[in-house]
Amino acid sequence: MIEIKNLHKGFNGEAVLKGIDARFEQGKTNMIIGASGSGKSVFLKNMLGLFEPDEGEIIYSGESLLDMDIDRKSDLRKEMGMLFQHSALFDSMTVEENIMFPLRMFSRMKLAERRERANEILERVNLVNLNKKMPSEISGGQQKRVALGRAIANNPQYLFCDEPNSGLDPKTATVIDQLIQEITHERNITTVIISHDMNSVMEIGETIVFLKDGLIAWEGSNKEIFKTDNEAVTDFVYSSDLFKKVRIAQNEGF
Structure with a gap:
């Protein structure tokens, strides 16, 4: 499990992350979603230790990343796997x-x-x-x-995936999604996925954190996200005609 407490990060006096609290569960596919510029990549790089937070804590299985010495951080990195956006x-x-x-x-x-x-x-x-x-x-x-x-x-105990379906056709993307979820469950990994792909959210979003302007605007699951009345979420989710049709069908009881 990874816990995030009051995470702040900015650059050149401009705040990017503005006090994030989140929990990413072991054995689940945890997704971070949000529009471009919402802070997803900065959030991920803080968790990976590539950026040092201005304030807050990042806790891996009860152990604070910021309190680790160089040797322990090196050991932690050996417990991480990373799936990059372009492989x-x-x-x-x-x-x-x-x-x-x-x-x-x-x-x-x-x-x-x-x-x-x-x-x-x-x-x-x-x-x-x-x-x-x-x-x-x-x-x-x-x-x-x-x-x-x-x-x-x-x-690894922790698997991070940065836009794993980038550049893939829908059928192949679904195969990758299912494979990530199966491996997460089989190995009881804490998996964190950054994505803007709503098909992935529908398929494997067991826990979802929605970022907007450096803050968590909503949290829930793929079963809950299509029922929320949170305006920021609905604007993001139903920005495409496909998901507008899903919403209409749900409201009409199909």
């Missing part, structure tokens, strides 16, 4: 080598053990026998699954 695979490495990279960096596994682990991961993300392929030789959806495999290679 961020190493172009010069094969699929297998990409997945083994964190194992080589952060574990004492021998080469044979790393390869065995890579094969287990490839089977889990449904990419069997693609070990020797280069990233340029596989599809965007397959690249995203390799990136997810790399993110979970070290059995």
